[in-house]
Amino acid sequence: MTTVTFDSLNPATGQVVGSHAKQDAQAVREAVTLAEEAARWWDELGAAERRRRLLDYKAVITGQLRPLAELVHQETGKPVDDAVLEIVLTITHLDWAARNAGKVLGRRRVATGLVGLNLQATLEYLPLGVVGVIGPWNYPVFTPMGSISYALAAGNAVVFKPSELTPGVGVRLAELFREAVPERPVFQTVTGLGETGAALAGDPRVKKIAFTGSTATAKRVMAACAENLTPIVAECGGKDAFIVDADADVPAAADACLWGALSNAGQTCVGVERVYVVDQVYEPFMRELKARAEQVRAGEHYGPITMPAQLDVIRRHIDEAVTSGKAVTGGPESVRAPYVDPVIVEDVPEDSAAVREETFGPTITVRRTRDAHEALELANASAYGLGGTVFSRDTRRAARLARLMRSGATAVNSVISFAGVPSLPFGGVGDSGFGRIHGADGLREFTRPKAVARQRFAMPGMNLTSFSRGADDLERLIRMVTILHGRRKR
CATH class of the missing domain: 3.40.605.10 (Aldehyde Dehydrogenase; Chain A, domain 1)
Structure with missing residues (x-):
């Protein structure tokens, strides 16, 4: 045969x-x-x-x-x-x-x-x-x-x-x-x-x-x-968000954001695809991000798009993003099969496919926000919920934002770091799936799970799981439960 x-x-x-x-x-x-x-x-x-x-x-x-x-x-x-x-x-x-x-x-x-x-x-x-x-x-x-x-x-x-x-x-x-x-x-x-x-x-x-x-x-x-x-x-899949708070270390945030978005040609389920930057640091962050992106080259720093059919999705998202937003780095010409050069687009509407759908390519959409609260709301307004990132020098504030982010895992002042910690569970919510590895x-x-309960001795005066149970048995049970659980907490 x-x-x-x-x-x-x-x-x-x-x-x-x-x-x-x-x-x-x-x-x-x-x-x-x-x-x-x-x-x-x-x-x-x-x-x-x-x-x-x-x-x-x-x-x-x-x-x-x-x-x-x-x-x-x-x-x-x-x-x-x-x-x-x-x-x-x-x-x-x-x-x-x-x-x-x-x-x-x-x-x-x-x-x-x-x-x-x-x-x-x-x-x-x-x-x-x-x-x-x-x-x-x-x-x-x-x-x-x-x-x-x-x-x-x-x-x-x-x-x-x-x-x-x-x-x-x-x-x-x-x-x-x-x-x-x-x-x-x-x-x-x-x-x-x-x-x-x-x-x-x-x-x-x-x-x-x-x-x-x-x-x-x-x-x-x-x-x-x-x-x-x-x-x-x-x-x-995922459409992971990256939040840059007003007190963030801007160079570190830009460096992590770029790697999270472009490594493996963006073909990462927990890769960065949406970026929300608080107004106070928006301009310096964008200058830093653009300057760093211009030093990254497809075919050298990352490889090709592995699945040829994905190029059509990436191209469609880029075309829509640059039409409705403003290209910062790259554009439609960045798609040169099998490679895609880095693409950064700002001011893309939240209802566009480039923001709503998983792109799975080396592209980022960036939006200015009033504050971290608005950034969190936008980050959570997605059908996906796999991973995410928060950059802030205030550790308590960062921890609170990370906890409130609708995702299975969140990295703080790092990117995708949770995947490298074997003791942490990995998985998502919503369209990102369920269950954990x-x-x-x-x-x-x-x-x-296998549960086993073994009777060590008969409970004196309280044979509850028998048809020979008497009224006194039940009364004793009621008194016990009342003592244990009958007092309301104030």
Whole structure:
């Protein structure tokens, strides 16, 4: 039987990086069958043994950091240095998940309260079994491994479907895992197009799907999962806001804003796309931002647009923005496929597509605001809510603004810094998705809580869970509850 294949291409050159199988529904079913058996073995190993093996996996990835970064560079076009940074962050998250899973998920006693005085209660978090991960192309190591690492550490087997733009990276991640864990196929990669991902999401034996991608695609994946009531954690798009308060360090804010917007050619879910600057510092901020942007060059400081179809979205947003606003840097001529030069536009109406829709390119819209309160209102007036940034020297004020920003995470006087902290959960609200990866929440995301209550002794004079219960039993209960809970707090 002839295997149908597809090519992954270098988006900067168009050259073929590799050819991979278009695995059909039957191939996905076979992978899930193997994963079911592997999951039982992986669970039975116990937390300590899984920890050791995952730390071995971490060492294998570290030893292959340079060639893996080169492969990421070839399939995405991003600079090798950026690929190295992505993999280093992946290594730190894998290390945290491996070392903390036992403590976060292990069985522990919980308080029962006076009514349950005769009980002993325990809580633990058990693995789900097989977890399906559908990954993106923009960060083909860091983003899917944010689910894969935590799912594995929680005791699950994983079947990973990488983006059709970066299949080679996905295949390599599973190959490296087999060097650390050769006994069973605990982590497998299946390659293909949308049909392959649909087959994975639609398999009833997959107990959870972790998806990263556009909001529109997330809805289709959710529909497939709904057929079997398969839960899903979805990390979707963003339209992240950057607030510059009146007392901000202007050069530092401009530097962080530019990197947050242009790094990876703006192809970052938590990248900066909307900037709100308080009036007092607007002019100096814009001078600083423009001067810095003029030193950044596409093809040198960041790579090409990896997905060719995204160029149409970027072009449309730029055209609309410069028509309704004022171009500060760049314009329609900045789109020179496969690259897009930096584009900064100010005074763009808030109801324009360039402000409302995710652009996923190296573009920024900037707006002057009366104060930080107005900036926060505008920042929160979005269907998305993934990340965000606040720059202010007043730490209390910055913390308050960060807390009130409608996003899953907010960076203060830095940009995207939360993604590099393994103990912090990552995820969004609204059209940016739901559920969390990373941190303790990310470990629990791939488990089911198991509660056990054991009676240590019979409660004298109060047999409440029996048909032999008497009126005196109920009266004693009422008196106890009244003593404990009947006094109103003033």
